[in-house]
Amino acid sequence: MNHPVDKRILSLIREHHIFTLAITRGPQPWCATCFYVYDEERNLFIFTSEDDTRHIRDAVETGNFLTAGAIALETKMIGKIRGIQFSGIMHKLEGAELKTAKKQYLEKFPIACFSTLYLWGIKPDMIKMTDNRLGFGKKLIWHSESSQ
DSSP: OOOOOOHHHHHHHHHOOEEEEEEEETTEEEEEEEEEEEETTTTEEEEEOOTTSHHHHHHHHHTOOEEEEEEEOOOSOGGGOEEEEEEEEEEEOOHHHHHHHHHHHHHHOGGGGGSOOOEEEEEEEEEEEEEGGGSTTOEEEEEOGGGO
16 A cells, blocks of 8 residues: 655645646657546546647557646745656556546546546556745655665
8 A cells, every 4th residue: 555645745636637648659748738637545646628629639649648747736935846757657547446436526627527528547656746935946756666
């Protein structure tokens, strides 16, 4: 069983709803901005993206589901800068996992009920948070036990 994610990291994840997702296809990187829900119990970022988007198509066609992401608080006040970078493995949600995720996603984004949801999950293996409120450049780092 993995050790829990620091509550300060969880707090920042809860405060936001958009992350930047990064993938690569060979030497070519690509980023996408996605709405997300975070399932604390399963330590899973949940997002929707159609199969024909560049980031999903590149991952599926190459079989490279390794990904990275970032969540950032936009501020010009240096002492309040906070942000998260994470890495993990992306996968298409199916079965019971999809059913649970769909409920969570629609609870957070009810307007999404008017769209077809193509839900994906990212199981993070590392999360790094910078929080200047704790001291300039202060980093909190969480690793899954399997990544250490």
